[in-house]
Amino acid sequence: MKRSNLLLNSLLAALVLSAGTVARADEPAKAPAAPAAEENLPAAKDIYEKYLSAIGGKDKLKAITSRQMVMTVEIPAAGIKGNVSMFQIPPAKAYSETELPGMGKFMQGSDGEIAWDSNPMSGARILTGKERETFMRGMRFDSEWNYEAQYKEMKTIKTETIGDKTAYVVEMVSSEGNKETRLFDKETGLLLASRATAQTQMGEIPTETLFDDYREVNGIKMSFKQTAKMMGNEMKTTVEKAEFNAEIPAAKFELPADIKALKEKADKPASDAPAEKQTEQPTEKK
Numbered sequence: 001m002k003r004s005n006l007l008l009n010s011l012l013a014a015l016v017l018s019a020g021t022v023a024r025a026d027e028p029a030k031a032p033a034a035p036a037a038e039e040n041l042p043a044a045k046d047i048y049e050k051y052l053s054a055i056g057g058k059d060k061l062k063a064i065t066s067r068q069m070v071m072t073v074e075i076p077a078a079g080i081k082g083n084v085s086m087f088q089i090p091p092a093k094a095y096s097e098t099e100l101p102g103m104g105k106f107m108q109g110s111d112g113e114i115a116w117d118s119n120p121m122s123g124a125r126i127l128t129g130k131e132r133e134t135f136m137r138g139m140r141f142d143s144e145w146n147y148e149a150q151y152k153e154m155k156t157i158k159t160e161t162i163g164d165k166t167a168y169v170v171e172m173v174s175s176e177g178n179k180e181t182r183l184f185d186k187e188t189g190l191l192l193a194s195r196a197t198a199q200t201q202m203g204e205i206p207t208e209t210l211f212d213d214y215r216e217v218n219g220i221k222m223s224f225k226q227t228a229k230m231m232g233n234e235m236k237t238t239v240e241k242a243e244f245n246a247e248i249p250a251a252k253f254e255l256p257a258d259i260k261a262l263k264e265k266a267d268k269p270a271s272d273a274p275a276e277k278q279t280e281q282p283t284e285k286k
Contacts (some may be wrong), residue, residue, distance in 0.1 A: 004152070007136060013213075037229075041157075042168065043156065044155050045154060054188055055222070056216075061144055061220065062145060064141065065089065066243050067087070067089075067183050068088070068243050068248060069239055069242045071102065071238060072238050073098060074235070083099075086254050089248055090141040090142075092136055092140045092141070093253040094109055094137040095252050096108050104119070105120070107119065110139055111254065115139075116258065122257075124261075126259060126266070133179075134199045135199075137174060137176070150174060151173060153172065155170065155171045157170070162192050163187050166185075166186040167193070168184050170184065174225075179196070181194070182195075182196040191211050191223070192210065193210050194209045195207070198230065205231060206230075208228070209229075211223035218244040218245065219245075223241070224239040225237070
């Protein structure tokens with residue numbers, strides 16, 4: 001599902017940036033020529049509604065009370081492979097951890113208000129600004145079916161070929177002003193690809209994710225294989241197990257100790273800070 005894939009892309013961005021030597025800069029991409037106007041393109045809303053029907057319908061999406069998945073993630077060029085566990089409950093609580101042999105544990109999450117990241121390379125962080133906005137929007141459980149409240153603009157711009165499939169290309173602008181492009185299969189309505197800009201601690205990074213191997217889980221179709229392209233790297237993700245509506249302990253979404261410490265430090269009034277010791281000036285003798 002697209003919402004949980006946003007969490008995965010955010011996690012992969014942290015993984016690539018933290019790995020340091022993994023990321024490599026390719027030649028800057030040339031700006032594509034403006035596409036020629038195509039006639040008789042369906043409205044973006046109609047395309048999105050077809051997508052919702054294709055994956056199971058709004059009623060089934062609204063009935064989801066939790067999501068949990070186990071996945072494998074791999075960056076072939078760097079020889080990196082690990083396991084990912086993800087958990088989500090409404091309205092916007094999430095937790096994910098990625099175990100990478102030789103590198104350690106990469107964690108991300110939200111208690112519904114505070115979004116955070118913690119890994120062996122960059123330490124613990126509380127996400128702020130656009131990075132937090134993007135993360136939290138992705139974690140909202142209603143963002144898949146309640147799309148009109150999440151996006152202020154949707155526009156069908158052209159068709160494009162992906163492999164042996166023809167896709168409608170839809171440009172979307174979120175309520176925060178972030179742009180995203182989604183490509184929907186012209187025949188089935190399923191999401192084939194997504195292009196966006198990841199908000200990271202090192203700035204904005206263009207990303208593209210391809211979706212494949214759709215399977216049904218609890219009456220809802222979801223992609224079991226994704227290939228993400230970021231900073232010249234290709235990252236492959238395979239869902240090993242997916243489950244909806246299973247009970248997840250509330251403790252899973254509590255802030256870790258290092259994040260709590262950061263929050264307490266940020267919340268501490270300036271007046272509570274210890275006063276600097278004043279150096280006593282010698283009295284001038286008369």
